[in-house]
Amino acid sequence: MILLDGKRIAAEIHQELAVEVAQLNSRGIEPHIALLLVGDNPASLSYVRSKSRACEQVGIRSTVVHLPAATSEQEILAYIEQWNADPAIHGILVQLPLPAHVRSDTILQAISPQKDVDGFHPVNVGRLVVGLPALLPCTPAGIVELLRRYQIRLAGKHVVIVGRSTIVGKPLANLLVQKAPWADAIVTVCHSGAPDLRRYTLDADVLVVAVGRAQMIRGEHVRQGAVVVDVGINRLEDASAPKGYRIVGDVDFASVAEKASALTPVPGGVGPMTIAMLLRNTVTIAAGTAWEKPPFQ
């Protein structure tokens, strides 16, 4: 079985991006991302920290604004408007989830589509669906890039995605059905309404799991020789672990490893690829090519 090492591939991409950033610097451009965090969700705090640290490693400047949970929608919108208008800010990211009194859609739609590093704005979603160059959502793009760098071809393959969220399942399905050399897959999307998941998952050449349920997909769901991508990040309490918990995926690693020909670990699989794609989006915006270059060249 091949371990699809997202950490190693992400490090490779970071090195490539550092070169691009240096070239931009020599043209007087300093890629710069603004990250907005509202409230004190510990997972969100840790994600924003990792993103900001990764930016600095490749030479992207990051400005982090951390607001209290009670911040109003108006105050958040004021930051976004200020960053939209600031030519020195290339990317804007609002860490989700937002507190319940804030309408996420309103906030995400206020971000300029050309600074939308997360690829969640409806303009970018629409461009992706019709096959125009777009700022792609980072997790789906990271999955495609990881498979591509391991030379796992998707053309003509049956890809089964478990989970239809707007940040993973749906955009990934839209990417993989594109008529393009890096896609061209036959795609099935499953969700909680599927009466018998195994009926679909057992037919998958490539199985992508994004359900948010710890270790739900087991060996019995997987066809011998399938490629399995585990998107899940779940905290499992574990008194013996230094932090009192450990991170596991949506896939039961041990039983799936016996069936799969290739499998992503958690941590160290899709997570680092997601951050690498965030950095790449920021650099392409700074370079002015975000809506010009087709993806995955």
Ligand code: NDP
């Ligand atoms: P959501 O909760 O938004 O969506 C989960 C999806 O799984 C839904 O479509 C849901 O169906 C489906 N689902 C839930 N239970 C079942 C079931 N028993 N059978 C079939 N389908 C089911 O999750 P996200 O997409 O945001 O995240 C999924 C996981 O990926 C989480 O663990 C999250 O932490 C992780 N994640 C990791 C990232 C990374 O960088 N590695 C980035 C983003 C997320 P329905 O629509 O019917 O409710």
